[in-house]
Every structure is written in C-alpha cells, then in structure tokens.
Amino acid sequence: MGEEEELREKGIKALKMLLFEGSTPGLKGWELKRRLGKDYLAALEVAKVEADKLGLRIVKVEDEEDKSPEKARYVLQPKEPLREAELSKWLRIEEAAALAIIDVELNLRGGMVQRKTVERILTQKLPSWRVKQIIDKLKRLNYIEEDGDILRKGWRMIVEIDEPGLLKDIISKAKET
Amino acid sequence: MRQDKLIRERIIDLPRELERSGADPFLVDVRDLLEKLKRKRRNVELLKLDSKALNSVSKIVEMQEKWVVDALRGLRVDPDLVREKIEKLSLKEISSALSKNFYPIIGLKRISIERLRDGLTYWEAVRPWGSYEEPAPIAYKDLTTEPLSLTPESVKEKANKLYEELMSLLERGPIDYRSYLSRFPEKERLEKAFLLGYLATIGKIALKKEPLTKTILILKPGKGEPFSIAIEVSEIGRGRRA
Numbered sequence: 001m002g003e004e005e006e007l008r009e010k011g012i013k014a015l016k017m018l019l020f021e022g023s024t025p026g027l028k029g030w031e032l033k034r035r036l037g038k039d040y041l042a043a044l045e046v047a048k049v050e051a052d053k054l055g056l057r058i059v060k061v062e063d064e065e066d067k068s069p070e071k072a073r074y075v076l077q078p079k080e081p082l083r084e085a086e087l088s089k090w091l092r093i094e095e096a097a098a099l100a101i102i103d104v105e106l107n108l109r110g111g112m113v114q115r116k117t118v119e120r121i122l123t124q125k126l127p128s129w130r131v132k133q134i135i136d137k138l139k140r141l142n143y144i145e146e147d148g149d150i151l152r153k154g155w156r157m158i159v160e161i162d163e164p165g166l167l168k169d170i171i172s173k174a175k176e177t
Numbered sequence: 178m179r180q181d182k183l184i185r186e187r188i189i190d191l192p193r194e195l196e197r198s199g200a201d202p203f204l205v206d207v208r209d210l211l212e213k214l215k216r217k218r219r220n221v222e223l224l225k226l227d228s229k230a231l232n233s234v235s236k237i238v239e240m241q242e243k244w245v246v247d248a249l250r251g252l253r254v255d256p257d258l259v260r261e262k263i264e265k266l267s268l269k270e271i272s273s274a275l276s277k278n279f280y281p282i283i284g285l286k287r288i289s290i291e292r293l294r295d296g297l298t299y300w301e302a303v304r305p306w307g308s309y310e311e312p313a314p315i316a317y318k319d320l321t322t323e324p325l326s327l328t329p330e331s332v333k334e335k336a337n338k339l340y341e342e343l344m345s346l347l348e349r350g351p352i353d354y355r356s357y358l359s360r361f362p363e364k365e366r367l368e369k370a371f372l373l374g375y376l377a378t379i380g381k382i383a384l385k386k387e388p389l390t391k392t393i394l395i396l397k398p399g400k401g402e403p404f405s406i407a408i409e410v411s412e413i414g415r416g417r418r419a
Contacts (some may be wrong), residue, residue, distance in 0.1 A: 018284070025282040056283060076283040087276040096272035096279075101263055108256040110203070110241040121260075125268055147208075156282065165278035170271065171262055 011046025026075030185226035192236040354393035
C-alpha cells in the first residue's frame with residue numbers, strides 16, 4: 001500500500017473514531033496518536049477533507065494549560081448551525097433558552113458569574129426547581145463549570161455557540177417584538 | 178518565603194501596570210492568581226501581602242468587567258439593554274436565537290461490551306421491589322391443552338381407585354410426590370395431581386414437605402393439625418403449576 005493510500009485510510013479511520021463517541025464527545029490528540037501513529041496530525045488533515053464532504057468540520061479545542069496538539073480535544077461539528085426543530089433533539093426549549101441566557105450573562109460579566117445571580121435571572125422565566133435541574137444538566141454536559149459559587153464557561157459552550165451571532169440575534173429578535 | 182513574597186508583590190502591582198500599559202485585562206489569568214493565593218500561610222507579613230494581593234485581584238476583575246462593557250459599547254450594545262431585551266423575550270424566541278448560532282458536537286453514542294455485561298450483571302443481581310415482588314401471574318391457559326372431564330361421581334370413583342393403589346405402594350414406604358406424577362402423560366398427570374389434592378383434603382392421605390430438600394412425600398394420614406399447602410409442579414410438567 002502506498003504512503004498516500006495509507007494516510008487516506010488513516011484519515012477515514014480518524015473520522016470514524018470521532019464519530020463514534022464514548023462517554024465524552026470527541027477524542028484527545030494523544031488518543032488519536034495512540035491509535036493512528038505519529039502522523040496522526042496529517043491523518044486529521046485528510047479527515048477534515050472527508051468531513052467537509054459530509055457537511056461537517058473537525059474543530060480543535062485546546063487544553064487551558066497545555067496547548068500541545070496531544071492535549072487538545074478534536075470534535076466533529078456541523079458546518080451550518082442547526083434548524084430549530086433539530087435543536088430540540090439536543091436540548092429542550094427551556095434548556096436551550098437557559099443556555100443562551102447564561103452564555104449572554106457570562107459574556108456581559110467577563111466570563112464569571114455567581115450561581116445565585118444566574119438562578120435569579122432564570123427564575124424570572126422558570127420555576128426554581130427546574131432552574132436548578134437545568135444548571136446541573138448544563139454542568140454535566142460541560143457547557144458550564146462551577147467553581148465554588150462561581151459559574152464559568154465550559155469548553156462546550158465556547159466550542160458550540162457562536163457568541164457574537166447569538167448576541168446579535170437576541171437583540172434583533174427583541175427589536176422585532 | 179522570598180518567592181511567595183515576590184509573587185504577591187507582583188500581583189499587587191498588576192492593576193497599576195495594566196492601567197499604565199492599557200493592555201487587555203483578560204491577559205491576566207485571575208483563576209491562576211487565586212490558586213497562588215490559596216496556599217495557607219502562617220507568616221503575618223505574608224498574610225498582610227495576601228490581603229493586598231486579593232484587593233488587586235478584585236481590581237483586575239473590575240477592570241475586566243469594565244473592558245467588556247466598553248467593548249460592548251463599541252458594538253453599540255449596552256449590557257442593561259441586552260438584559261432588558263432578554264426579559265421581554267419568550268423561552269421559545271431565545272432558544273430560536275440559539276439554534277441559529279449553535280454548532281453541536283456530532284457523535285454517535287455507543288456502549289462497550291464490558292458496560293453491557295456490567296448492566297446484565299446488575300439486572301441479574303437486583304431484587305424486584307414494590308409491585309414487582311409478586312410472582313408473575315400464572316398462564317392458566319397453558320396448563321393443559323384439554324380441559325379435565327370430571328364429575329363429582331367420577332372424582333369419587335377415580336379417587337377411591339387411586340387411594341387403593343397408593344395404600345399398596347405406601348406399604349413399602351413414603352412415595353415421592355413428583356416422581357409418582359412424572360410417570361403419567363401430561364393430561365393424566367394433572368388429573369392425578371387433582372385427585373391427590375382431593376384425597377389429602379378429605380384426610381385419606383397426607384402430604385409432607387421436607388423444608389430442607391423441598392421434597393414432597395405422600396404418606397398415610399397421621400396425627401397433627403392439618404393445613405393446606407400449595408404445590409408447584411413446574412419440574413414435573415414443563416414449568417407449569419397445578
């Protein structure tokens with residue numbers, strides 16, 4: 001088998017590995033390296049081309065402390081945002097709305113906000129028992145992180161939400177109403 | 178000690194340096210600074226420096242918030258205005274705004290063989306509770322393919338015949354209930370089980386259940402207070418009860 005052909009096969013294997021997730025979405029660089037070999041980054045480039053054909057893209061999420069590719073997480077995302085009906089398969093309406101509100105609030109407060117502040121904002125629209133449930137679910141899904149009483153953006157919030165776009169749409173929606 | 182002192186002095190100077198240079202306050206990792214200050218110190222001098230350093234960290238956070246507000250103003254966005262807008266929107270409208278800007282991670286959830294085995298072991302080990310503690314209802318329709326054709330007269334006649342047979346067998350000792358019934362084909366077995374029950378009820382024979390071996394014995398009637406027992410004949414008749 002030629003070198004080029006081998007790399008292509010590795011690229012497709014990488015794509016399959018990213019598609020079939022375990023408990024946490026995506027794979028770390030070191031996991032890909034262990035299964036694909038030293039040239040895993042080249043294989044990922046091939047995987048990006050193959051993913052593009054399927055309307056997907058491979059995104060690298062760097063580790064906060066170690067910026068090396070081995071510590072980064074690689075995930076698959078759609079190239080286009082979801083349609084409303086598709087979103088409901090991921091999150092319920094109130095969960096999606098809470099995620100959007102928390103994201104905006106975190107951006108307005110420089111990335112940190114007290115949990116009780118978020119709870120106060122959300123209880124204007126939802127019962128408090130449901131607010132607590134949703135915050136815990138979003139934490140579990142890595143959309144937010146909790147450190148003591150402080151909430152921060154989780155890595156999935158950073159990767160999955162186009163924040164300027166969301167802010168713009170919320171303001172323009174409010175203008176419509 | 179010297180190193181700790183230097184770190185704290187550096188943190189104390191940070192807000193002034195940021196103001197002087199006009200640098201982005203988000204270049205400072207606040208979480209990292211707090212981690213450094215978290216370590217417990219008993220030295221009074223270090224404790225004093227800690228309080229000054231914490232004051233500086235809070236100033237940096239304040240600068241970060243101001244920076245965000247300024248950045249939003251640059252985009253002609255007022256934070257209070259955004260909050261006011263969110264208040265007016267319904268949950269559906271907000272989630273709709275998110276959907277236009279949401280790129281969820283794609284992946285197919287799967288379960289490993291090991292986890293599947295763990296699950297199976299769990300379900301085998303877990304005891305039923307609540308209403309599930311009750312045994313499953315008996316499928317009476319499966320007990321026999323044909324109904325028994327017995328009349329009061331025929332029961333008496335057949336029971337007497339069976340009684341005589343049993344008495345001659347009992348001369349040799351107790352009879353194992355299940356072994357005895359297993360000799361007969363399915364329909365006849367059910368009829369014999371019924372007749373044995375009848376003979377036991379009228380006191381002509383006795384049935385004894387050994388608590389340890391769970392063997393059921395047919396005996397000649399003896400002394401003692403009689404009581405009824407339910408006998409499962411699943412081992413005799415393909416998982417069915419009589």
